[in-house]
Amino acid sequence: MTRPTTQDLALDDLAQAVLAAARRAGADAADAIVASGASQVIDVRGGALEQAERSEAADLGLRVLVGRRQANISSSDTRPETLDILAERAVAMAREAPEDPYAGLADPDQLAQHWDIAALELADPAPEPEPAELQRRAAAAEAAAQAVPGVTQVQAATAGYERRHVRLAASNGFAADHRRTDWYISCTAIAGTGAGMERDSDGDARIWDADMRSAEDIGTRAGQRAAERLDARRPKTGAYPVLFDERISTSLIGHLLGAANGAAVARGATWLRDRLGKQVLPEGLSILEDPYRPRVAGSRPYDGEGLATQRRAIVDRGVLTGWVLDLASARQLGMRSTANAKRGMSGPPRPGTWNIALTQGTASRGDLIRDMGTGLLVTSMIGSTINPNTGDYSRGASGFWIENGEIAYPVNELTIAGNLHDMLMRLTPANDARTHLSSVVPSLLVEGMTLAGA
Template identity: 45%
Template sequence: MQSPKDARHIAETLVERGIAAGATAADALYAGGSSSSVQVRLGEIDSVSRSEGEQIGLRLFAGQRSATVASSDLSNEALGVLVDRCLAMAKEAPEDPFAGLAPGDLLQRGELPSLDADDGHEPDPTALRARALEAEKAALAVDGVTNSSGAGASASANIIALATSGGFSGAYRTCGHGCSAAVIAGEGATMQRDHAWHSAHHLEDLESAIEIGRRAGERAAARLNPTRPKPGKYPVLFDPRVSPGLLGHFTGAISGSSIARKTSFLLEKLGEPVFAPGVTIVDDPLRLRGLRSRPFDGEGVAVSRQELVSGGVLRSWMAESASARQLGIEPTGHAARGVGGAPSASPSNLYLAAGQRSREELLATFPEAVLIIELIGQGVNPVTGDYSRGAVGFMVRGGEIAEPVAEITIASNLIDMFATLEPGSDLEFRRGIDAPTLLVPEMTVGAA
């Protein structure tokens, strides 16, 4: 794996070679990474792994035609073959009137903003083993837990470098630390499984292995002896474990490609109220130590904190250059890409801001409600917003969490859900895409 400086030089050189070969425009993305992990089960080491790899992707344009080719061989000879192959493919590709690099005036210039996403900590297999064992031990100590599916600890480092013929070049490094545990409660046909995990850029920010393990055990034990509620209309609360999924449906609906293709249930909603007046949704790529932070987007465009929704009103689409041209707008700094494909719109550190009422107050809003902790299946129509998914959770009565429920479905329409949902005040930044507990006043609950 290269250093950021060397990775940037490789990307710059590859772009220069592409232009010298006859391409009208070019960009190159380097992605390198290393990771170490230890998995344990029932107090014994299950596996120890270490991996390291790097790839570079080259995108060349021949007028309005383009192609992308990737390689894990970064030798001079291999990169020469990569350029020739990519240019030949670009010349045979169909024309795309919207293809091209990002506008030069939007590119990140000067020193890259600091993300504080690299603590420089080197992986220590002994420490990883101890962390994994500690997490599993804490999980198995919870009453009702009968077996372990395993626990693990990991450490990683990643290098990203991007160069374009439009004048951008940049590179950065991030680190990651993680810990997880998964256990089983109960016996025989009544067994229930659950897990817990946490990850952070800085080791000092990683939740303790004991807390992670204990949470996994408590979650599994709480799911024992589930029932099914009587079918009908219920208030539904989405636990922070699953509430970010609603943000995923939202970002898919406001991506430039969905709007350009007219395949979004929010197609005509720009500038209109979509959520309740108190709802704010923010995308912040520059949050220090954020799990999805980035100093520039996948096309080299400068990034900044944006309120996609404020006062419940949809303020912006998310668009990379190609879809922005289709829509007649400027790119919004949301381009993301891998080494093998063209950019597409994707959020960075996205969150739905905390509301005024606590989780406990939301739970007590109605005499009876359903709290969802797990969603199953993909029954969401991105064109109409129709929503129907399998779910697992708990009944809530008088503001108290009661018996677990399983094998149920929850159904509504995302337009109605967004318009009426209320966020709790329990927002925590744990995943990169985050939301607090969300209350939807009415959904249909039935048997799966």
């Protein structure tokens, strides 16, 4: 662990003061999360500054336990004189809450003991950018998008920066903190006019500025994507292979991981409830969770309850090996936490995954398009109707129609449907996943989906 700085100690003082206030108010146990930070957002339109925002804030969240009753309270007022009032309110709420036999902090011997947060490189040491630099980036993205043939306007071009310092402390003795920076550029372009207008976007978000793609590249790609969608039509209804583009393929794996979430499993509200230890993906595919990847958003050496995170295979060669558990869901299921607790300011910990990666295939996206013959390449989706108990799946989609193994024309106003269990068992991955993302998932081909179009 690194030596604390003066600012670290200030946040630690606040966290400890909140815990002390909770004890004075009558809490048997408590944990607190406190954070401070600043952000800048610059929007450009028509080559000129449209909006500039800067914010600085400090926030705290407190969870108190009175026996097996718990309550949470959050505030952006961190003055010492308000801490007792907040704690008293939280304890009063807990006393009125129903008993939860699974609520409670980690035992001291469960807590993470040693870690090296600096090795994860979650905070860029570069100085905070000047507003003029962010405006330059947004303007460059807008100009690049506008220069693409077919683009009639740029709806939004944004550049931003955020830094945040978070401290977690609990009455069981756990205390830790981390810093995080975020840089981002996004651009949304519109091609065509009137009823024939089409919109698409591109963007990049990184922890380190040095890793960012150029604003010009982002703007150009946003413009190209919008122009490629012009003259879209509705495809014919039928059963076809569907290729989920890498931009949106993460959603399929997200549905699987959501169904493996311990909170859903404990409620019995998941189509995976009877499939632990059984095959849920083709035999050659695994989903690996790695919370120790440097410069990646989902990296943490400890979870929101102070347990040491771990590398593991949630799905190993197609077989579901375990659930995604925090302490409460693990207790309810008679299992051990997998150190997947995530914590926000306004609520108790909840299970969630860290960085995940699906096994990539050997074929390119182009190879899969060539081999699928006739079918659909999905590049965007809207809405969602998913039955959590059965896995029945239906979503609005748009993208490109494939004929004779080649992209023929853009399509929109269609619905794709299937069952998640069947869909996931028929996956064929490409090799085009972006490895810097927290969710590393390539384009995914699913055979035999139902399309509702013209």
